[in-house]
Amino acid sequence: MVDAPRGHPAPQTRRRSAVPLDLAADVVALTEALVDMPSESGAEGPLADAVEEALRALPGLEVERVGNSVVARTDLGRPERVVLAGHLDTVPAADNLPARRDGERLYGLGACDMKGGVAVALKLAAAAAEARGSLTRDVTFAFYECEEIAGDRNGLAVIAAHRPQLLDGDLALLLEPSGGGVEAGCQGFLLADIVVPGRRAHTARAWMGSNAAHLAGEVLTRLHAHVPERITIDGLEYREGLNAVAVRAGVSSNVVPDECVVTVNLRFAPSRSPEEAEAYVRGLFPEYEVRVTEVEPGALPGLDRAMTAGLVKALGVEPRPKLGWTDVARFASLGVPGLNCGPGDPQLAHTPGEFVSMAELRECEERLRGWLLSQESAA
Amino acid sequence: MVDAPRGHPAPQTRRRSAVPLDLAADVVALTEALVDMPSESGAEGPLADAVEEALRALPGLEVERVGNSVVARTDLGRPERVVLAGHLDTVPAADNLPARRDGERLYGLGACDMKGGVAVALKLAAAAAEARGSLTRDVTFAFYECEEIAGDRNGLAVIAAHRPQLLDGDLALLLEPSGGGVEAGCQGFLLADIVVPGRRAHTARAWMGSNAAHLAGEVLTRLHAHVPERITIDGLEYREGLNAVAVRAGVSSNVVPDECVVTVNLRFAPSRSPEEAEAYVRGLFPEYEVRVTEVEPGALPGLDRAMTAGLVKALGVEPRPKLGWTDVARFASLGVPGLNCGPGDPQLAHTPGEFVSMAELRECEERLRGWLLSQESAA
Numbered sequence: 001m002v003d004a005p006r007g008h009p010a011p012q013t014r015r016r017s018a019v020p021l022d023l024a025a026d027v028v029a030l031t032e033a034l035v036d037m038p039s040e041s042g043a044e045g046p047l048a049d050a051v052e053e054a055l056r057a058l059p060g061l062e063v064e065r066v067g068n069s070v071v072a073r074t075d076l077g078r079p080e081r082v083v084l085a086g087h088l089d090t091v092p093a094a095d096n097l098p099a100r101r102d103g104e105r106l107y108g109l110g111a112c113d114m115k116g117g118v119a120v121a122l123k124l125a126a127a128a129a130e131a132r133g134s135l136t137r138d139v140t141f142a143f144y145e146c147e148e149i150a151g152d153r154n155g156l157a158v159i160a161a162h163r164p165q166l167l168d169g170d171l172a173l174l175l176e177p178s179g180g181g182v183e184a185g186c187q188g189f190l191l192a193d194i195v196v197p198g199r200r201a202h203t204a205r206a207w208m209g210s211n212a213a214h215l216a217g218e219v220l221t222r223l224h225a226h227v228p229e230r231i232t233i234d235g236l237e238y239r240e241g242l243n244a245v246a247v248r249a250g251v252s253s254n255v256v257p258d259e260c261v262v263t264v265n266l267r268f269a270p271s272r273s274p275e276e277a278e279a280y281v282r283g284l285f286p287e288y289e290v291r292v293t294e295v296e297p298g299a300l301p302g303l304d305r306a307m308t309a310g311l312v313k314a315l316g317v318e319p320r321p322k323l324g325w326t327d328v329a330r331f332a333s334l335g336v337p338g339l340n341c342g343p344g345d346p347q348l349a350h351t352p353g354e355f356v357s358m359a360e361l362r363e364c365e366e367r368l369r370g371w372l373l374s375q376e377s378a379a
Numbered sequence: 380m381v382d383a384p385r386g387h388p389a390p391q392t393r394r395r396s397a398v399p400l401d402l403a404a405d406v407v408a409l410t411e412a413l414v415d416m417p418s419e420s421g422a423e424g425p426l427a428d429a430v431e432e433a434l435r436a437l438p439g440l441e442v443e444r445v446g447n448s449v450v451a452r453t454d455l456g457r458p459e460r461v462v463l464a465g466h467l468d469t470v471p472a473a474d475n476l477p478a479r480r481d482g483e484r485l486y487g488l489g490a491c492d493m494k495g496g497v498a499v500a501l502k503l504a505a506a507a508a509e510a511r512g513s514l515t516r517d518v519t520f521a522f523y524e525c526e527e528i529a530g531d532r533n534g535l536a537v538i539a540a541h542r543p544q545l546l547d548g549d550l551a552l553l554l555e556p557s558g559g560g561v562e563a564g565c566q567g568f569l570l571a572d573i574v575v576p577g578r579r580a581h582t583a584r585a586w587m588g589s590n591a592a593h594l595a596g597e598v599l600t601r602l603h604a605h606v607p608e609r610i611t612i613d614g615l616e617y618r619e620g621l622n623a624v625a626v627r628a629g630v631s632s633n634v635v636p637d638e639c640v641v642t643v644n645l646r647f648a649p650s651r652s653p654e655e656a657e658a659y660v661r662g663l664f665p666e667y668e669v670r671v672t673e674v675e676p677g678a679l680p681g682l683d684r685a686m687t688a689g690l691v692k693a694l695g696v697e698p699r700p701k702l703g704w705t706d707v708a709r710f711a712s713l714g715v716p717g718l719n720c721g722p723g724d725p726q727l728a729h730t731p732g733e734f735v736s737m738a739e740l741r742e743c744e745e746r747l748r749g750w751l752l753s754q755e756s757a758a
């Protein structure tokens with residue numbers, strides 16, 4: 001039964017005609033089916049319906065729906081709980097639908113980021129439900145909406161705000177693309193508008209005004225020359241980045257523009273606080289108005305924690321730093337340490353040609369299944 | 380009766396409920412009434428209705444409607460014809476409606492550009508109709524739509540394309556704001572997109588891509604450093620201008636943009652041809668793709684022509700160069716030499732605080748009326 005959290009819009013009536021997902025299919029076929037159910041941010045409804053129906057059909061899982069996010073949990077009374085999570089949405093299509101198999105690769109929107117990871121998690125949910133009697137830890141599976149867009153619509157943030165107990169756990173594993181390896185922590189994310197003022201005038205008498213777009217050349221040139229820092233934490237190097245992601249100026253084709261806004265995106269090492277990140281950007285542009293519109297803290301890798309170290313050891317891979325922002329930061333803010341481990345090359349995320357290796361999908365499923373079902377309790 | 384030219388959309392059915400314009404009112408009150416009939420480009424219908432009705436009420440004028448443009452002509456069989464013209468549209472409102480009187484100034488959208496000039500022309504139409512028996516030249520009055528936007532919707536261009544005989548004449552006088560003085564010829568107008576390419580990537584791994592916005596800093600910096608030329612023709616100095624009027628880049632807040640487009644507007648002296656103007660811009664940005672989207676030739680001042688010199692002499696003022704592009708260039712391309720002479724400070728055009736001096740309105744009407752009614756034929 002769906003429970004509408006207070007302050008959150010009531011979930012849509014579920015469509016009972018959802019396209020069925022076959023969790024018994026192999027993980028490649030399941031990924032392909034997920035890619036072929038388009039779910040750009042804000043339009044995850046049909047996919048959430050299908051995921052919810054598939055999870056409700058499994059034994060031993062309590063399933064809850066919040067908006068277009070779905071959470072399924074065992075309730076075995078085990079002393080520890082692991083949370084596996086993945087987002088259902090994708091960036092906009094770029095002429096990369098439907099899914100297409102080419103040799104050992106599966107191409108298509110979201111194949112890498114992150115329908116491959118969602119497919120692995122769904123396969124693990126089926127396996128955990130089947131073997132629930134022998135699990136040494138309780139398991140939570142969270143599939144959520146709106147990860148690729150503004151933070152306040154993020155399904156995990158909505159659940160954290162209204163039903164945080166659904167995300168309780170001792171370790172969170174996000175199945176974001178990490179090439180099947182383990183990526184620890186995540187960098188912080190900041191968006192800011194750098195506002196360059198001018199003075200409006202008719203372009204036939206431009207000397208009466210001051211062209212804000214021309215003046216913004218200095219901001220862009222400074223960004224071009226900027227060398228991002230590389231910061232090492234727990235032996236991992238976090239490579240920062242500062243990029244203009246939008247430039248907007250223009251009143252009319254015969255008017256000298258009186259404002260040019262350069263929107264910058266800073267990716268910052270998790271050792272910086274949001275306040276420090278903000279001060280860093282302001283320090284680079286001291287003579288301009290800087291309007292911070294969004295800032296999300298990073299998450300420290302936390303490789304010194306027993307639970308985290310235990311998972312890394314069980315997977316037998318060398319951890320790398322996570323450069324993108326992921327929702328491990330949301331778990332970190334709930335006190336749940338987190339790692340990223342999922343199929344797909346993270347450098348392919350958001351590219352029109354994204355794909356996932358079929359072998360990697362199968363290997364990722366296999367290794368995580370082995371860890372999940374034969375796990376040794378660290379309690 | 381309205382005649383729909385071939386290839387031009389049929390005019391709208393005229394609303395017979397047009398707000399009446401009182402051409403017997405003084406020119407200030409008439410300007411105020413025109414300002415209070417909003418007519419942003421593309422929405423001139425109600426104002427065109429009112430102008431058409433007022434002109435049809437005058438004796439001795441043949442009135443034709445083309446779209447939302449209105450042409451009224453005497454047909455006295457005189458050996459020469461003078462065309463007085465003005466556009467009905469304005470740039471978008473900027474919190475400057477309704478009209479407001481403050482001392483000797485009338486403020487409001489279009490007060491300067493160019494409802495003051497339209498009011499003067501309407502007063503002159505009434506005077507010419509009244510005194511038609513003593514006119515030594517035939518007179519045409521043209522009030523037209525869409526001057527402030529893309530050239531292909533310009534009412535004068537539409538008439539020139541489909542009913543050029545309506546614009547026949549030996550001298551055209553545009554009542555564009557010129558401070559009551561005479562502005563000769565006009566500069567040319569060019570719009571071009573300078574395209575800066577990049578390579579898309581996730582901002583968390585920006586080094587995989589190439590930020591087109593950062594690279595556009597060079598284009599904007601070059602524009603900032605550019606010193607426009609000043610070119611003297613017939614003793615008049617035409618001051619050129621090259622301005623970015625729009626900058627557009629941005630895919631998403633986490634994507635390195637793969638394209639940044641800088642739209643520039645060149646105002647060029649009438650001694651340059653459109654082809655030369657285009658080559659000039661390309662020469663400034665040789666390493667970029669330059670897409671010219673619009674180019675309009677200027678009009679030479681032509682002060683050596685007898686008709687033009689005669690009008691300047693009759694008005695008794697020193698001619699100045701016209702820096703903005705005006706539709707004298709369209710008349711020039713029809714073989715009709717033209718001058719700009721109208722009330723309003725051209726430097727106030729397109730500014731939120733535009734106004735027109737009441738004294739200048741009255742003086743402009745008076746001087747042009749004197750010239751029009753007592754003109755000596757140069758034939």
